[in-house]
Amino acid sequence: MENHGSLKAYTIGFIFSIILTVIPLMLVLNHVFAKNILLASILGMALLQFFIQLFFFMHIKDGEKPRYNVMALILGIVFVITIVAGSIWIMTFNSQVQ
Amino acid sequence: MAYATAHHEEHHDEHDEGITVMGFWLFLVTDCILFGALFATYAVLVNHTASGLTGKEFFEVPGFVSETFILLTSSFTSGLAVLSMHKGKIKPLIGWLIVTLLLGMCFVGLEIHEFQTMVHEGATISTSAFFTAFYTLVSTHGLHVSVGIIWMISITIQLKRYGITSVTKRKVTIISLYWHFLDAVWIFLYTVVYLMGVM
Numbered sequence: 001m002e003n004h005g006s007l008k009a010y011t012i013g014f015i016f017s018i019i020l021t022v023i024p025l026m027l028v029l030n031h032v033f034a035k036n037i038l039l040a041s042i043l044g045m046a047l048l049q050f051f052i053q054l055f056f057f058m059h060i061k062d063g064e065k066p067r068y069n070v071m072a073l074i075l076g077i078v079f080v081i082t083i084v085a086g087s088i089w090i091m092t093f094n095s096q097v098q
Numbered sequence: 099m100a101y102a103t104a105h106h107e108e109h110h111d112e113h114d115e116g117i118t119v120m121g122f123w124l125f126l127v128t129d130c131i132l133f134g135a136l137f138a139t140y141a142v143l144v145n146h147t148a149s150g151l152t153g154k155e156f157f158e159v160p161g162f163v164s165e166t167f168i169l170l171t172s173s174f175t176s177g178l179a180v181l182s183m184h185k186g187k188i189k190p191l192i193g194w195l196i197v198t199l200l201l202g203m204c205f206v207g208l209e210i211h212e213f214q215t216m217v218h219e220g221a222t223i224s225t226s227a228f229f230t231a232f233y234t235l236v237s238t239h240g241l242h243v244s245v246g247i248i249w250m251i252s253i254t255i256q257l258k259r260y261g262i263t264s265v266t267k268r269k270v271t272i273i274s275l276y277w278h279f280l281d282a283v284w285i286f287l288y289t290v291v292y293l294m295g296v297m
Contacts, residue, residue, distance in 0.1 A: 005180075010181065014170070017170050024293055025163060028296060046286055054282070068123075069123035077130070079134065084138045087139070088142060
């Protein structure tokens, strides 16, 4: 539990987060790509920023082993993906049922 | 013997803190699932605008971009507070917590202002399924931030009163985790709701 992160880690995380906030904004405002590529790239950058904050701000790698917090988080992410992707998928059949 | 007992208690405290922080991680994971369900609802209902107004007419780029940067900066300053705490410096610790609090209040204020403007322009929570999903998702996050503000104020008062002890240390660790988590959730609100909304 001794490693609580450093000023350097927080600053790196902060700068990367700013970059990953500004780039998708620019892409969207300037309509750089076609819609599908644009969607994929801004979602990709959101995920990247999420992981950067997990490592640099929330210090997910710290703490004693075994890392139950990481395991719980992975399980949580599996649940979230299942709920979100499953809902979107199943509701695409909505128009066929009606 | 006294030393041995003290040492034992200290060890016991550390163990307890590990468990408490772990328990808080579990709460954050369940909170993730709550937001996951709300995001799923939003994704399903995003085109159900009752052939009326969409987000594109209402989302203001300067507004949500400043909200994003304010929350991101506050996440950074709450990290600086934790760093000061581990150096045992109480003044910068309280200072950074207050900066974080002020930024958090700005965020909530901007969000309330945004909602007010939208409602005035005719987009209420009952206008369409899209707006129901939008207000539910965004205000659940805003409510989390508001609770965090009250929580952080109380911890700041405790720090003033008791200084940096093992108990207040644990509390600051947990509130900063919570605050970072809220910023992490906002990344997806920013991307999925706002950026995809103005696309």
